[in-house]
Amino acid sequence: MPSTDTLFNQRIDSRRRRGKVMAGVLFVCTILGLVVLATLIVDVVLTGAPWLSREFITGFPRSTAEASGIWPAIIGSLYLMLVVAAVAVPLGVGAALYLEEYARDNWLARLIQININNLAGVPSVVYGILGLGVFVYLFGFGNSLLAAGLTLSLLVLPIIVISSQEAIRSIPQGVRESAYALGATRSQVIWSHVLPIAMPGILTGVILSLSRAVGETAPLVLVGAALAINFTPAHLLDEFTAIPMLIFQWTEEPGVAFRELAAAAIIVLLAFLILTNLTAILLRNYLEQERSA
Amino acid sequence: MPSTDTTQMSPAQPVPQPPSGGTSGNGAVDYSTNLEWSLRERIVQVLLGACALLTIGTTLGIVGILLYESFSFFLSVGIFDFLLGTEWRFAGVEPSFGVLPLVAGTMLITVIAALVGLPLGLGAAIYISQYASRPARKVLKPALEVLAGVPTVVYGYFALTFVSGVIIQGIDPSLPPLNALSAGLVVGVMIIPMVASVSEDALRAVPSSLSDGAYALGATKIEVVMKVVVPAALSGIIASFILAISRAIGETMIVAIAAGATANLTVNPLESIQTMTGFIVQVAKGDIDQGTLSYQSLFAVGLLLYIITLGMNLLATWLTRRFQEQY
Known part of the structure; x- marks a missing residue:
């Protein structure tokens, strides 16, 4: 029957060979992104490491690269993280609890859910515009730590809500039912069962969103974070700068020296992020052990 | 007695103090007062609901501020000049x-x-x-x-x-x-x-x-x-x-x-x-x-x-x- 060979190539060897080549191509696709990442890290470390010094960490931004430091930016980034943690975490976990434990399947709950998913896809620069229009001018907070912190809080809110929802949803219904059977009310079930059991998942989402907030630049540019200031912010309505802002400014500065300084600031930022993520992993492991023990 | 109040667990018992939130581990909590619709329960639900509604507020804020300032912009620049213009x-x-x-x-x-x-x-x-x-x-x-x-x-x-x-x-x-x-x-x-x-x-x-x-x-x-x-x-x-x-x-x-x-x-x-x-x-x-x-x-x-x-x-x-x- 000569007609069947039109449907597929009968030489199994060549088909297998083709499969092996394709598998290699797919592997290269997977690795290529990681190669770029490795190149980035090596490039940044080689360029920036010679600039890392005690004076760089504890110094203030100056007009020459040699005399510049990033201390106010480190403090600014830490304060921003605190504001986001204080504002976005309770709001995000609260919204997740409402959606998972209270909301019935009605139009309002669906609207809120769709809205949260869409908010997660809004470009960060649009949040910056919101912050500029509402917090900086409408509420009159000015180019302050508070305006930037609130903007970043709204930016990471959907991430916290979605990850908390997943953590809460993964709790077996039987846990709640056993508590209800003993006469606990909803809020008691939430406080004594749902929150403690969901805590590792919630914390992971929270810390991931905090590290996202620390790396964001565009919203800070929009709310008018200072490029270089020679003081650390003293209160919420003070001007401030943050590590990503200095990276941005120094990258744009003419001259090789400032670019190398930007690389040094990137090392600090990446170290900051690695530290927060490491904390997240360790904390989650600890809490999970605590629970199973 | 056709009880309509199914949440009341124990016989009526006058307990004035509010429920202590289930934090007590020694069994001292009296659940008979933990009515599903006590004031405390309602406050918790309203607060959590407000958090959820705030996410809608974010969207309204974004759309509101964008439309408000864009409206002033389009009063000075025609909307078609904006969308179809080739000079920025x-x-x-x-x-x-x-x-x-x-x-x-x-x-x-x-x-x-x-x-x-x-x-x-x-x-x-x-x-x-x-x-x-x-x-x-x-x-x-x-x-x-x-x-x-x-x-x-x-x-x-x-x-x-x-x-x-x-x-x-x-x-x-x-x-x-x-x-x-x-x-x-x-x-x-x-x-x-x-x-x-x-x-x-x-x-x-x-x-x-x-x-x-x-x-x-x-x-x-x-x-x-x-x-x-x-x-x-x-x-x-x-x-x-x-x-x-x-x-x-x-x-x-x-x-x-x-x-x-x-x-x-x-x-x-x-x-x-x-x-x-x-x-x-x-x-x-x-x-x-x-x-x-x-x-x-x-x-x-x-x-x-x-x-x-x-x-x-x-x-x-x-x-x-x-x-x-x-x-």
Whole structure:
């Protein structure tokens, strides 16, 4: 029957060979992104490491690269993280609890859910515009730590809500039912069962969103974070700068020296992020052990 | 007695103190007062509900402020002059607000990013979901997530100093240091993890009976993957593409740093261009006074950006939902 060979190539060897080549191509696709990442890290470390010094960490931004430091930016980034943690975490976990434990399947709950998913896809620069229009001018907070912190809080809110929802949803219904059977009310079930059991998942989402907030630049540019200031912010309505802002400014500065300084600031930022993520992993492991023990 | 109050557990017993929140572990809590609709329960529900409603407030705030300032802008600049104009000069004596050069710049970046990011992301998703061994997957997935965790300002630095400064100018030193190509390539790398993770979920959701059937008919692994699994997951894969493109359109710092600040109606990737997001950053970087035309133009461009990305995100959600119903 000569007609069947039109449907597929009968030489199994060549088909297998083709499969092996394709598998290699797919592997290269997977690795290529990681190669770029490795190149980035090596490039940044080689360029920036010679600039890392005690004076760089504890110094203030100056007009020459040699005399510049990033201390106010480190403090600014830490304060921003605190504001986001204080504002976005309770709001995000609260919204997740409402959606998972209270909301019935009605139009309002669906609207809120769709809205949260869409908010997660809004470009960060649009949040910056919101912050500029509402917090900086409408509420009159000015180019302050508070305006930037609130903007970043709204930016990471959907991430916290979605990850908390997943953590809460993964709790077996039987846990709640056993508590209800003993006469606990909803809020008691939430406080004594749902929150403690969901805590590792919630914390992971929270810390991931905090590290996202620390790396964001565009919203800070929009709310008018200072490029270089020679003081650390003293209160919420003070001007401030943050590590990503200095990276941005120094990258744009003419001259090789400032670019190398930007690389040094990137090392600090990446170290900051690695530290927060490491904390997240360790904390989650600890809490999970605590629970199973 | 036909009791209507099913939440009352024990016989009526006058207990004045409020429930202590279940924190007591010694059994001293008297649950008889823990009525489902006690004041305390209502307060908790209202507070949590308010948190959920705040997310709606965020959207209303975004839409409200964008529409409000854009409205003032469109009182001075005609909406068609804005959408169809080919000259963008926001400063100077004779400003012109035709947004097409910014849209073209955004498109150019997006196309380059898509050419890089979509195939690499899909390839990674196929490899991780179909080929990688369990330990390999355990390493590769988090490693790709690291790629998504790198702040975009760091990518911007890398695009300018390495991709443009070392590679592109290494090939031809006469090329401009700020160009669409270097920014687009790096945006492409940035969207790889997004394509990979969403596509991988779609590929994993394909029931094994489909691939088993193909193997039974004598297909090789690559034939099963390419002709059965990938087509079955197609709507999810397309959703991941749309999400990634939407991300590329909204990406800001990479283009603000590496693509340039010349609103330029061109398709040449080696020229300096400006995107919608790049313009927003450029205006915001300078001191902007509220109420000026350039301040308002920032909101008009922001509104256009918001509408485009929102439309794409909704489309992706719709596609994902359709695909989930299939099996």
